[in-house]
Amino acid sequence: MSTVTATLARPRPRTLAVVRRTAWSAGALFWSAFAVLEAVNHGWLAGTLVLTFFVLPDLTFLVALDEAPRMAKGQLPPRAVPYYNAMHRALVPLALMALYTVGPITAPALFAALCGWLAHISYDRAFGYGLRTKEGFQRG
Structure with a gap:
């Protein structure tokens, strides 16, 4: 097999990153639309929970707010990393x-909140924010 066919057969890492971020973007739009639909269909409580759970994952920064001034740029305090x-x-x-x-619970507002949470995660991945290392820096 020549090097030309080997190069063509394997996608470049940059191409995979673009495809991955595009897929996360599509997911973000889907979960956002689903969350809005659930909020409209099930009232103010569902809407409030959607907004709360959309913001909630980033509130984990507050766990170690006192350590933040001593961290490097872009570093999350290590104490907050497991929560984040x-x-x-x-x-x-x-x-x-x-x-x-599949469970016995029928609380549409809870389902709407989960849609908001997934929308947040999807937007983060679409914009290039992923999980953190134990030291608090972005992985990969």
Whole structure:
């Protein structure tokens, strides 16, 4: 096999990053639209929870606010990293959605809140913000 065909067969890392961020953007738009639809259909409580859960993952920065001035630019205080990473894993709200759909709970506002949470995570990934290392810096 020549090097030309080997190069053509394997996508470049930059191309994969663009595809990945485009997919996250599509997901962000989907979850945002779904959250708005749920809020409109189920009233002010659902709308309030959507907004709350849309903002909630970034409130994990407050866990170690006192350490922030001593951190390097772009670094999250290490004490806040586990909370930040837990709130920014898409699997958590997706698993809660799956439990909601098969469980006995019927609270549409809760489902709307999970849509808002997934929208937040999707926007973060679309804009290039991912999970943090234990030292508090962006991964990859």
